[in-house]
Amino acid sequence: MSKENKTAKTSGLKPDDLIVITGAGGFIGGALARYFSEQGFKRIRAVDKKPVPECYQHLAGVESLCMDVSDSANCIKACEGATEVYNLAADMGGMGFIERFRIECLRSILINTHMIEAAYRAGAQRFFFSSSACAYNTTLQEDHHSRALKESDAYPAMAERGYGWEKLVSEMFCQEYWAERGMKTSIARFHNVYGPHGTWHGGREKAPAAIARKVIEAKDTGKLEINIWGDGEQTRSFMFIDDCLKGVDMIAHCDELIGVPINLGSSEMVSINELASIAEKIGEVKLKRTYDLNAPKGVAGRNSDNTMIKSILGWEPNTPLRAGMAKTYAWIETQYKDHKAGKRTVL
Numbered sequence: 001m002s003k004e005n006k007t008a009k010t011s012g013l014k015p016d017d018l019i020v021i022t023g024a025g026g027f028i029g030g031a032l033a034r035y036f037s038e039q040g041f042k043r044i045r046a047v048d049k050k051p052v053p054e055c056y057q058h059l060a061g062v063e064s065l066c067m068d069v070s071d072s073a074n075c076i077k078a079c080e081g082a083t084e085v086y087n088l089a090a091d092m093g094g095m096g097f098i099e100r101f102r103i104e105c106l107r108s109i110l111i112n113t114h115m116i117e118a119a120y121r122a123g124a125q126r127f128f129f130s131s132s133a134c135a136y137n138t139t140l141q142e143d144h145h146s147r148a149l150k151e152s153d154a155y156p157a158m159a160e161r162g163y164g165w166e167k168l169v170s171e172m173f174c175q176e177y178w179a180e181r182g183m184k185t186s187i188a189r190f191h192n193v194y195g196p197h198g199t200w201h202g203g204r205e206k207a208p209a210a211i212a213r214k215v216i217e218a219k220d221t222g223k224l225e226i227n228i229w230g231d232g233e234q235t236r237s238f239m240f241i242d243d244c245l246k247g248v249d250m251i252a253h254c255d256e257l258i259g260v261p262i263n264l265g266s267s268e269m270v271s272i273n274e275l276a277s278i279a280e281k282i283g284e285v286k287l288k289r290t291y292d293l294n295a296p297k298g299v300a301g302r303n304s305d306n307t308m309i310k311s312i313l314g315w316e317p318n319t320p321l322r323a324g325m326a327k328t329y330a331w332i333e334t335q336y337k338d339h340k341a342g343k344r345t346v347l
Contacts, residue, residue, distance in 0.1 A: 005315060007246075008084075009039055011253040018043045018081050020124075022069050022115060023088035025055035027198035028130070028190075028244060032086060033062055035245040047078045048089070056197050056346050070110040075118035084252070085119040086128040087112060092163060093204025095229070098134070099296035102162025112170035120183050128186045128252045129174050131261060133302055134164035135189060141299035144233050144271065148305035151189075151261055160299070171261050178259035186252045191265020191304045195241030195324060196331035197346060201339075207272060208238055212329045215279045216336050218287050225288040230297030232273035232289070237266045237303045240324035243317035250313050257312060265304030266317045278322055282329045 013019075019036055023029035025048025033046045037059055048055055049068040058064075067074040069089050079085055090108040092098055098105055112129065119127045136149045137158040159165045167189075174185035194208035201213060214226045247264040251257055270278075273289075280286055306316040339345045 005250055005313060006253045007249045008036065008041070008253060013041070013083065015040050015042050017041070017083035018045060019084050019086070020045045020047065020078055020082040021086045021088065022047045022078065022111070023090060024048050024064070025050035025052075026088070027056060028193055028241070029086075029088040030055060030057035031195075031197060031241050032088065032245055032248060033057070033059055035249070037062060045078065045082070069115055070107065072114040072118070075114040076121070079115070079118040079122040079124060082119060082122050082124045084126045084128070085115065085124045086248070086252070087115045088130045089115070090130070093199065094206040094210065095296045095298045097204045098160070098163040099298070105163035106166050109166050109169060112166075113173060116173055116177055116183075116185070120177060120181060124183075126184045126186065126252055127174065127177070128188070128248065129170060130248075131167045131171050131187050131189045132163065133189050133191045133263070133265065133304065134160040135168040135171065136164075136302070138164075138299055141302050144235050144301045146235075146301035146303070148267060148269075148303040149263070150305040151263060151308055154261065175259045184255075184258050186254075186257060187259070187261040188248060188251050188264040189261055190239070190244065191263065191302070192236055192238045193241055193244045194238050195328050198241070198328075199346065200332045200335060207236065207275060208325060208328055209332060211272075211276050211279045212325065212332045213336065215276075215283045215285065215287065216329070216333050219283055219285050220336070220340075224285065225290060226276060227290045227292055228272055228276060229292050229295035230272065231291055231293065232276070233271050234297055234299070235269050235271050235301040235303065237269045238275070238321055238324070239264070239266045239317045240319035243319050246315075247309075247317060250315065254313060262308055262312075263304045263306060264309070264317065265306075266319070266321070267304050267306045268321050269303040270321060275321075278325050279329060282326050
């Protein structure tokens with residue numbers, strides 16, 4: 001296959017074709033709506049159960065609907081006239097959320113089953129599903145230096161309880177809609193997406209945002225210490241939002257990847273202690289570290305094997321963590337100051 005990095009612009013999608021994005025009131029969904037808008041697509045329907053004023057990003061010219069897409073009737077309304085559907089809606093958050101609220105995470109299966117059926121009935125040409133590295137077999141992630149996970153490592157199945165199993169079963173729906181009904185589906189397994197305009201406070205934030213906020217807070221209060229969940233030796237890779245958006249576009253418009261789950265993540269693995277050191281350097285501060293060994297911490301080690309994405313797309317997420325964290329830190333610092341001043345912020 002020619003590695004031409006096909007995107008929506010080169011796939012035959014016309015500027016006035018309707019793109020539907022669920023979860024568009026959140027971090028990645030909102031960023032994806034902006035991404036397609038900036039590419040010149042004029043009909044974007046952004047759907048989220050948040051009231052429109054509470055959505056993370058507001059875009060002129062984008063149709064914004066407040067609907068809960070765990071309800072099948074709402075999914076039918078959301079998909080009316082759609083050419084492409086990007087399903088990013090899910091009840092989820094960082095490790096603190098997905099370990100404590102497994103039932104809520106599992107209920108997202110209603111979103112995925114109703115959305116793909118509604119997209120199929122609406123005659124959508126393509127359906128994209130945002131899966132997760134949490135779908136991988138947890139027995140392969142019991143060491144801080146576990147090998148990078150390749151796509152086949154999801155089976156034999158032993159996904160993370162709740163959130164991971166919901167993602168794995170939803171992947172199967174996408175594969176069967178292609179195999180049985182001929183609907184073009186795409187499946188990307190996200191590995192820890194971070195960046196500006198994401199949740200940074202309140203319990204649903206992920207590690208990069210949480211660490212950045214703690215460093216900013218320590219500097220502001222003068223209490224120069226940081227509490228880290230676990231022993232800090234657990235390892236992860238973190239993908240900057242710009243790489244995620246480009247990857248979603250390329251995966252969704254690659255016919256070689258129809259019905260095929262693929263990693264979408266950085267292969268730059270760091271420990272949480274190393275992530276904290278990066279945030280300290282950006283903030284030009286050194287903090288005393290304390291560790292909460294009873295806090296949710298997830299698997300011991302996880303990284304993305306990018307062999308497949310490089311082979312098929314000739315590309316992989318490549319924003320260095322230090323560069324992405326600098327942008328994220330600066331945005332959270334502004335949010336922190338605005339929140340302290342009583343202004344409306346993203347939480």
